[in-house]
Amino acid sequence: MAFEEKMEVIKSVEPFVEQFISEKMKNPEECWQPADFLPDFADPDFHDKIQILQKSIANVPDTVLVSLVGNMITEEALPSYQTFFNLLKGMNEERNVSSNGAWARWSRLWTAEENRHGDLLNKYLYLSGRVDMKVVEKSIQQLLHNGVDLQTDGDPYHGMIYTSFQERATKITHVNTGKLAYKSGDLSLAKICNTIAGEEALHEKAYKFFMGKIFESDPNGGLAAFVAMMKKKIVMPASLMDFGTEKRQYLNYVNITQKIGAYTSYDYASIIDHLVKNWGIENLLGLSDEGKKAQDFLSTLAERYYKLAERMKEPMEMELIWLNK
Ligand SMILES: [Fe+2]
Ligand SMILES: [Fe+2]
Secondary structure (H helix, E strand, O other): OOHHHHHHHHHHHHHHHHHHHHHHOOOHHHOOOHHHHOOOOOOOOHHHHHHHHHHHHOOOOHHHHHHHHHHHHHHHOHHHHHHHHHHOOOOOOOOOOOOOOHHHHHHHHHHHHHHHHHHHHHHHHHHHOOEOHHHHHHHHHHHHHHOOOOOOOOOHHHHHHHHHHHHHHHHHHHHHHHHHHHHOOOHHHHHHHHHHHHHHHHHHHHHHHHHHHHHHHOHHHHHHHHHHHHHHOOOOOOOOOOOOOOOOHHHHHHHHHHHHOOOOHHHHHHHHHHHHHHOOHHHOOOOOHHHHHHHHHHHOHHHHHHHHHHHOOOOOOOOOOOEOO
């Protein structure tokens, strides 16, 4: 499909973006804020509260903490995600960051919610006393400095496939990290992870809804985008963290996350499975020959990834980066 036609489809989805915003998204005034979960330094007993926090996080294993730091660094790079979104063709043709268009507004609502995720985790980890904050801060700056390459080539269909996948992946990671925190006795951290996961679930719902509308208008184009993104493989947003340095922090983060079960190759397969079913890929009608081929490819893809996940060996390289020694 020619790019102009894709732009038309994106334009036609705009009322649904509007609908999602008005029905599902909260006004910033009504949202929770990091301060709701953190000790207040103005309280006379703030010392005690910090001691309680440090005591409750004390039994969270180092590996879980490294994984959590990686999640936090990923969240902190959100200026790159808003930029990414607004650079998708057809999303912000006015080239205006305060545009009133539904897509541009969505991009701001979405990233303004994400901003609190990074803030809250960052402050909690800082107060924990277990994290080498300067090293972590360098990683955040490095990642922002390097940007993101989500391999969508500015194509809005690719962008919607990527975000549908990644928001679900992020939700899974936060849910699993919350369970690990709960198991280690840090109920506050578990609550934080679950609260964040709840918002990721909403973002996932939004992107799946928007992409679903694209499939309704342009099933062949939607399928081509889904296949293209699956062939490139979905990379985590923090993948450029070490670019330009000798560090291997990203690999460590990915390995540890896999090892502790916060986000695994099995999850990757399950997300493909879920998205294929959610968009009813196997029942799409009005397909070209290319579209039918894409449909066949996608209907067996999750199965192949499940098999790969079963065969996958334990990750080797694991260093307890980002933590105080
Ligand atoms: Fe987030
Ligand atoms: Fe999100």
